[in-house]
Amino acid sequence: MNEFFQNMKARFTIKNVSYPLFVLNLLDIFLAIFYISIQIASIIWYIYGILIFVNFIGNFVLIYITRIRVDPSSRLGGKMNKLCYFYLIFINIAILLILLGNLMISMTYSNEIYATIGYYFMVYFGFFGILGLGTLISYLNIKNHNNRNLWKQHSEIENGKNKNHSKKILKSILLFFGILTLGLLSYVGFALAFSPLTDITAWLIGIIFFQFSIFLFFIVLSTTIIFLIMMNRHERPYLFYGILIYGLFLSSLFLLPIFSTPYTSIQAEVDFSKAFGENWRSNIDPSMNQYFQTTPFTMAELFLGNHPKDCNMDIDVPFYSNSSEGITLAYDAYYPKGDGSSLPGNNSVIINIHGGAWTIGDKGPSNMLQVNKYFAAQGYIVFDIQYGLKEGTFFIIPTPEGVGGNFTIDDQLRHIGNFTKQLNTSEFAKYNLNLDSVFITGNSAGGHLSLATALLIDNGSYTDLFGSHINIKGIIPVYPADPTENIIKGKDEFRNPENYFITSDSPPCLMFQGTKDFCLLETEHIKDQYDLAGNNDCCVILFPFQGHGNDLYYSGHFNQYKLYYMERFLYLCTHNLIE
Numbered sequence: 001m002n003e004f005f006q007n008m009k010a011r012f013t014i015k016n017v018s019y020p021l022f023v024l025n026l027l028d029i030f031l032a033i034f035y036i037s038i039q040i041a042s043i044i045w046y047i048y049g050i051l052i053f054v055n056f057i058g059n060f061v062l063i064y065i066t067r068i069r070v071d072p073s074s075r076l077g078g079k080m081n082k083l084c085y086f087y088l089i090f091i092n093i094a095i096l097l098i099l100l101g102n103l104m105i106s107m108t109y110s111n112e113i114y115a116t117i118g119y120y121f122m123v124y125f126g127f128f129g130i131l132g133l134g135t136l137i138s139y140l141n142i143k144n145h146n147n148r149n150l151w152k153q154h155s156e157i158e159n160g161k162n163k164n165h166s167k168k169i170l171k172s173i174l175l176f177f178g179i180l181t182l183g184l185l186s187y188v189g190f191a192l193a194f195s196p197l198t199d200i201t202a203w204l205i206g207i208i209f210f211q212f213s214i215f216l217f218f219i220v221l222s223t224t225i226i227f228l229i230m231m232n233r234h235e236r237p238y239l240f241y242g243i244l245i246y247g248l249f250l251s252s253l254f255l256l257p258i259f260s261t262p263y264t265s266i267q268a269e270v271d272f273s274k275a276f277g278e279n280w281r282s283n284i285d286p287s288m289n290q291y292f293q294t295t296p297f298t299m300a301e302l303f304l305g306n307h308p309k310d311c312n313m314d315i316d317v318p319f320y321s322n323s324s325e326g327i328t329l330a331y332d333a334y335y336p337k338g339d340g341s342s343l344p345g346n347n348s349v350i351i352n353i354h355g356g357a358w359t360i361g362d363k364g365p366s367n368m369l370q371v372n373k374y375f376a377a378q379g380y381i382v383f384d385i386q387y388g389l390k391e392g393t394f395f396i397i398p399t400p401e402g403v404g405g406n407f408t409i410d411d412q413l414r415h416i417g418n419f420t421k422q423l424n425t426s427e428f429a430k431y432n433l434n435l436d437s438v439f440i441t442g443n444s445a446g447g448h449l450s451l452a453t454a455l456l457i458d459n460g461s462y463t464d465l466f467g468s469h470i471n472i473k474g475i476i477p478v479y480p481a482d483p484t485e486n487i488i489k490g491k492d493e494f495r496n497p498e499n500y501f502i503t504s505d506s507p508p509c510l511m512f513q514g515t516k517d518f519c520l521l522e523t524e525h526i527k528d529q530y531d532l533a534g535n536n537d538c539c540v541i542l543f544p545f546q547g548h549g550n551d552l553y554y555s556g557h558f559n560q561y562k563l564y565y566m567e568r569f570l571y572l573c574t575h576n577l578i579e
Helices: 002-011 014-037 044-069 075-106 113-144 163-195 200-229 235-255 262-274 285-290 298-304 369-376 409-420 426-431 445-457 520-532 557-574
Strands: 313-321 329-337 348-353 383-387 432-444 472-478 509-514 539-542
Touching: 002 075, 014 044, 014 113, 014 298, 014 432, 044 075, 044 113, 044 200, 044 298, 075 113, 075 200, 075 369, 075 539, 113 298, 113 329, 163 200, 163 235, 200 235, 262 539, 262 557, 329 369, 348 369, 348 445, 348 557, 369 383, 369 557, 383 409, 409 445, 432 557, 445 472, 472 557, 509 520, 509 557, 520 539, 539 557
Parallel strands: 348 383, 348 432, 432 472, 472 509, 509 539
Antiparallel strands: 313 329, 329 383
């Protein structure tokens, strides 16, 4: 191992590392400004995302080499030493700022600058801060690499002892938070990689953390490097190498979702073609491609986000009120700024049903708000609707007043049907709805309700519940949940519609599912029922190492793939191009 490090030292000199990273940091800053200013769909952003990833890792190498070779006893060396520690602390803060900023942008109705400027500042301050510090440190190294007073001599490297009391206190604090961070993220990492579907605790952790795995990778890596630069490799070699190996192993676990994207790309392409026609790409009008994503996934979007699409919105429009039930339900409408008939959607209708275990949740910010905007900008009229929730709670998720009661799934479908029956009334005339082309989608419990709603409408025997003026063109249940009787009651045919209503003529169905989510079993069951009915028009796109609700992060790879294939599925169904 010592021989390995000696060889690494010979190659990774201050000069050899600092020059390329100075150029790479500046290049990534320039490309980021271009990406933000002109967000055009291009393959270049796929390459740029890889450059960002390499750049961030390269900066860690830069920091480690600078820290172990700089002589902190000199004035400039002391400043460089502090700057290295500052970078490693700052990158953790910056990563969280990027994550939270993008998340809050995706949950904000308005695209106006006054509503989002703080969130954009979080994203850009974090991102450019990382690159800016990398540029500064590499520049200082280049400028001073011949300054013999700045660098330790070979025999001095890692042999100095720091007796400054205040620095020891600071290192103790860093050690405490580092151990806490690695301890917590160890559980998350092992849950991501090794937990079975039956592990409920891991399932709950996955809802929150698995979609942010790339950010957790950088946090673990920076924490590991903090540990390494605080200890003397020669005095405690076993501890040093143990932390190094464990840190690299743990951080690598958080790369599994991103490294699995080639599998998702291949599986999605193969299964999408099997379900909807080998020639589906050539069936899409080339003039429509300008509205679609160019690639299913770019890493650049993970960090820098994607500007929300512009559309008209009607917020909190009531459509149902019942004093005996004690509820008032409303919808949000998203529709194109101009004539939707010239856009891919052709004024088709998308009804989006929120999730929340049939007991919690709401439309709007907690229900893929930016996805609604995205498809409205493509010419679809998207309705994000409420329904009556069974009173009870599992998680702290925003749930409005006036929507809860002792409801069953039958009641919830009745509430949804009350909305669908109004779509051909004068109140909705301004939207110029194409009711011959209606799609139902939803996540989790909303995925179950979307499947039930679509299949019941398509069955034709439930016009008293949903009306008779709607033609279902497609269904998009996203990680659909399976309602057990201990959660909510209802008729079995409503709780398990796939067992009763799927036929050879049922509408095409596209599902998205993480493999670390026990709803995978329900998704597979729905696909099996399509197969048993002799209906090939059903596709499941799988996301290895992703959990339940992992499309919440709008810029995440789960949601990027979802938008890419969903927009094409909607277009093919709308224009009767499913083979």
